[in-house]
Amino acid sequence: MTTTAIAVSGLRKAYGDRTVLDGIDLEVQAGTVFALLGPNGAGKTTTVNVLTTLMKADGGTVLVAGHDIATEAKAVRAAIGVTGQFAAVDDLLTGRENLRLMVDLQGGGKQVVDDLLERFDLVESADKPASTYSGGMRRKLDLAMTLVGDPRIIFLDEPTTGLDPRSRRTMWAIVRELVADGVTIFLTTQYLEEADQLADRIAVLDQGRLVAQGTADDLKRQIPGTHVRLRFTTVAELDAAARVLTDATRDDEALALRVPSDGGTTSLRAVLDRLDEYALSADEFSVHTPDLDDVFLALTGHHTEVAAK
Numbered sequence: 001m002t003t004t005a006i007a008v009s010g011l012r013k014a015y016g017d018r019t020v021l022d023g024i025d026l027e028v029q030a031g032t033v034f035a036l037l038g039p040n041g042a043g044k045t046t047t048v049n050v051l052t053t054l055m056k057a058d059g060g061t062v063l064v065a066g067h068d069i070a071t072e073a074k075a076v077r078a079a080i081g082v083t084g085q086f087a088a089v090d091d092l093l094t095g096r097e098n099l100r101l102m103v104d105l106q107g108g109g110k111q112v113v114d115d116l117l118e119r120f121d122l123v124e125s126a127d128k129p130a131s132t133y134s135g136g137m138r139r140k141l142d143l144a145m146t147l148v149g150d151p152r153i154i155f156l157d158e159p160t161t162g163l164d165p166r167s168r169r170t171m172w173a174i175v176r177e178l179v180a181d182g183v184t185i186f187l188t189t190q191y192l193e194e195a196d197q198l199a200d201r202i203a204v205l206d207q208g209r210l211v212a213q214g215t216a217d218d219l220k221r222q223i224p225g226t227h228v229r230l231r232f233t234t235v236a237e238l239d240a241a242a243r244v245l246t247d248a249t250r251d252d253e254a255l256a257l258r259v260p261s262d263g264g265t266t267s268l269r270a271v272l273d274r275l276d277e278y279a280l281s282a283d284e285f286s287v288h289t290p291d292l293d294d295v296f297l298a299l300t301g302h303h304t305e306v307a308a309k
């Protein structure tokens with residue numbers, strides 16, 4: 001049996017006369033990872049702030065752990081943990097002191113602090129000030145602090161932005177462990193790969209609207225499938241090849257043709273044979289399997305990088 005951890009319906013939020021969330025509907029099943037994917041300024045942080053009761057919505061309903069954020073904010077807060085872009089970590093305190101402070105606020109014993117330091121591989125630096133921590137260590141400490149009250153629903157706002165690939169992978173491993181323990185994760189990210197790697201479901205947010213929702217595979221199905229890309233040296237060659245490969249799509253700027261194909265050897269050979277038949281040759285030949293960046297382009301008309309800082 002599945003239960004709903006987060007249910008959002010018609011969520012709206014504006015800053016002054018600027019609408020930032022324009023009617024968001026989504027549902028997150030308990031024990032799963034939900035990724036809200038979008039470029040800078042799409043409205044991800046605003047969504048997290050509203051869902052975690054830090055900010056009031058202007059419209060719509062939101063239930064978190066079965067509690068209405070508008071009328072039962074306290075119960076919502078008791079059920080969730082939040083790790084934000086602007087971490088709760090106090091730079092002047094050591095890692096251990098930061099954790100102890102959380103334990104004092106939330107309840108729990110010394111053992112909780114020791115266990116979390118161990119679990120997040122922070123034992124060696126536990127007694128150094130947080131100001132000396134690397135970005136990856138800070139994120140780990142921040143997440144460890146979030147786990148003090150043993151929340152069953154955790155919000156992670158861009159948990160790996162700015163981290164090096166190794167720290168990012170460590171963070172992903174931690175998220176997977178939490179989910180294996182039955183925790184529900186709502187994360188925001190501007191990394192397509194992160195959503196692809198972690199999320200059971202992904203919602204794509206663009207300028208305050210969800211432009212798609214589904215599994216990574218669902219999203220990939222919404223865009224042109226696997227194809228062969230052929231690049232030529234001259235426009236004349238491109239023209240000639242386009243006449244021969246009639247189902248191809250042209251990219252004049254790149255002097256390339258895109259030919260639908262299942263990527264199997266038979267269909268690849270057919271394309272090459274056809275070129276051979278007309279004594280044509282391509283400069284470059286590649287098989288392209290769509291990734292989430294293609295999804296974003298297909299759904300929003302722009303790449304994720306366009307809006308990136």
Ligand SMILES: Nc1ncnc2c1ncn2[C@@H]1O[C@H](COP(=O)(O)OP(=O)(O)OP(=O)(O)O)[C@@H](O)[C@H]1O
Nearest residue numbers: 015020038039040041042043044045046047158190
């Ligand atoms: N307090 C505020 N007052 C006015 N406008 C705001 C405020 N906070 C955010 N905005 C604007 O609302 C839009 C959405 O911001 P939000 O921080 O939710 O986006 P985001 O997807 O989380 O982006 P980022 O990755 O940069 O955090 C942005 O255009 C931002 O400039």
